[in-house]
Amino acid sequence: MLTITTDPEVYGPREDSFFLLDTLAHEQLSGRALEIGVGTGVIALNLAHRFHEVVGVDIDPRAVALARENAETNSVTNVHFYFSDLFSSVPGTFDVIILNPPYCPSDGLFPQDLCCDGGPDGRKTIDAFLSRFSEFLAPEGKAYLLQSSLSDIEKTITLLKARDFDCTVLARMPLFFEELAVLRIQHPGFKIHASRYERRNCMTRREEIIQLLLENEMNSLELAHHFKTTKKTILSDLEHIRRSLRNKHEELVVKMPVCNHCGYTFTLTSVKEPSKCPHCNSEWIDPPTYRVVP
Ligand SMILES: C[S@@+](CC[C@H](N)C(=O)[O-])C[C@H]1O[C@@H](n2cnc3c(N)ncnc32)[C@H](O)[C@@H]1O
Numbered sequence: 001m002l003t004i005t006t007d008p009e010v011y012g013p014r015e016d017s018f019f020l021l022d023t024l025a026h027e028q029l030s031g032r033a034l035e036i037g038v039g040t041g042v043i044a045l046n047l048a049h050r051f052h053e054v055v056g057v058d059i060d061p062r063a064v065a066l067a068r069e070n071a072e073t074n075s076v077t078n079v080h081f082y083f084s085d086l087f088s089s090v091p092g093t094f095d096v097i098i099l100n101p102p103y104c105p106s107d108g109l110f111p112q113d114l115c116c117d118g119g120p121d122g123r124k125t126i127d128a129f130l131s132r133f134s135e136f137l138a139p140e141g142k143a144y145l146l147q148s149s150l151s152d153i154e155k156t157i158t159l160l161k162a163r164d165f166d167c168t169v170l171a172r173m174p175l176f177f178e179e180l181a182v183l184r185i186q187h188p189g190f191k192i193h194a195s196r197y198e199r200r201n202c203m204t205r206r207e208e209i210i211q212l213l214l215e216n217e218m219n220s221l222e223l224a225h226h227f228k229t230t231k232k233t234i235l236s237d238l239e240h241i242r243r244s245l246r247n248k249h250e251e252l253v254v255k256m257p258v259c260n261h262c263g264y265t266f267t268l269t270s271v272k273e274p275s276k277c278p279h280c281n282s283e284w285i286d287p288p289t290y291r292v293v294p
Helices: 015-024 042-050 061-073 124-136 153-162 205-215 220-227 231-245
Strands: 032-036 053-058 079-083 094-099 137-148 166-174 179-186 251-255 289-293
Touching: 015 042, 015 137, 015 166, 015 179, 032 042, 042 053, 042 061, 042 079, 042 094, 053 061, 061 079, 094 124, 124 137, 124 153, 137 153, 153 166, 153 179, 205 220, 205 231, 205 289, 220 231, 231 251, 231 289
Parallel strands: 032 053, 032 094, 053 079, 094 137
Antiparallel strands: 137 179, 166 179, 251 289
């Protein structure tokens, strides 16, 4: 049993925190974890013994300081708390990512309240998280998101399924004026078609990418996971491939990215990934996918 010191300025452990912890108690967890929005640190600290390392971040420096104090009080040494706005200062990839976000639609009740204010529809932090979490999730990793009916649980499920993520509602809990749910989200099980694709030792990574894209339409993240490298490296490979295939019998075809919020379709002339929609400013953009056509 941990001793968790609270502070009136920092979100203290309550029903949603305990519901998330109870749900995670039934999950198989290991490796390296990231918790976003740690508050007092109650979740990260309670789960610490199940991971070799936990990184906990919060946008509120008071929360980071309190979580560090709670780690020290309980002599937990494998959890490291930092300041970060969502993923802005988060290094590397994680086997597990956890978020209990601020999800109350703003109605003047919680002005500037980092713990509760989720913007006009309650989805500000949720949508920003959904637009980026997959870059930080290991290929076999699992993300856990606590959501409330106040911020449209079904919308999250529909959006994730449209992007082929595997999304399961692990538990639901009715409260007085809302329902809570814990979602488990995993990368789509991408299966590589391999009738012609055969890895040969003498192949360079770029040659191998061409072989893969002759039979598979893939995005840069899927390629990065396949080659165990970064998206940046893959994007530079793709740009090189695009140029080198010009005037040959094959061509790199890019399926343009689409904004999930307003439906705007980008027009790109090189291999790059837009981060914001020029129409509505949303960051939830379906990434471009790539194919090589003979
Ligand atoms: C609902 S509280 C959850 C606290 C704790 N995880 C728990 O379950 O008891 C949400 C936390 O997210 C933090 N937060 C809000 N926006 C954030 C952001 N953009 N990046 C990181 N943390 C954020 C808040 O400061 C707050 O501590």
